[in-house]
Amino acid sequence: MHSAPKGTTLAFDFGEARIGVAQGDAEVGMGHPLATVSGSSNEAKFEAIAKLVAEWRPVQLVVGLPTHADGREHELTRLSRKFGRRLHGRFGLPVYWVDERMSSLYAESLLAEAQVFGKKQKAVLDQVAAQAILQGFFECGAAEYFNGREDGAAGGGGQKAV
Template identity: 90%
Template sequence: MHKAPTGTTLAFDFGEARIGVAEGDAEVGIVHPLATVSGQNNEVKFEAIAVLVREWQPRQLVVGLPTHADGTEHELTRLSRKFGRRLHGRFNLPVYWVDERMSSLYAESLLAEAQVFGKKQKTVLDQVAAQAILQGFFDGGAAEYFNGREEGQS
């Protein structure tokens, strides 16, 4: 078992078109929406992520792992795992995967509570979903951990 994470953490809500990013501090447990990354190709997206990694100097990365409601995996689950492995390969930081099944509902309810609707909501929804993923990580831990070796299935 690896020790509990400390320090700055960046979390990602991976989507094929947009990637929501949130930042938080593991010791304090406070999480903030940070950015939405998009671009015509993966290289553009990873360059934007590299800027955030340089700026925030995270100790670890968290990626939401989408599954069906019953927990079974689908194509976006596979793509999210691939994204997490690429993050590790590029930035050499530990990657934690967190079950994100409730993150979109959580994000929508937070935004409704803040009276953010319509087009304005769409622009921040991915960031707030990443915020929900990171809060879930701080509150409940990771579903899986990756430090360069293939993760074991439990």
């Protein structure tokens, strides 16, 4: 059993075109939408993420792990894991993967409650989805933890964060 460190956390809702980012503090247990990262290349996206990491100085990173409704993995699952491994490689921080199956529905619901629709909703949807992922991490822990080793079948050693 691995305990998550206390301190600032950045969470990511990975997408091939856009990456939503949320920030929160593990001790307080609340996340906030922060940014939507997009760019013409992976390098441009990682440069934008590096600026956020430098500004917020997180102690850990959380990446949403998309799966089918029944939990089976698909191509975006593989790409999200790759993204998380790249985050760890660049920043040397622990990465936690969190089940994100309901994050987009939760984000749409929150934005509808706030009367945010259409183009305004699209602009912040990924950030709010990242916030939902972060809240899930604070409330339920993570499915997996990655510290740079590939010793588990899923690449994270199967350790659960609490």
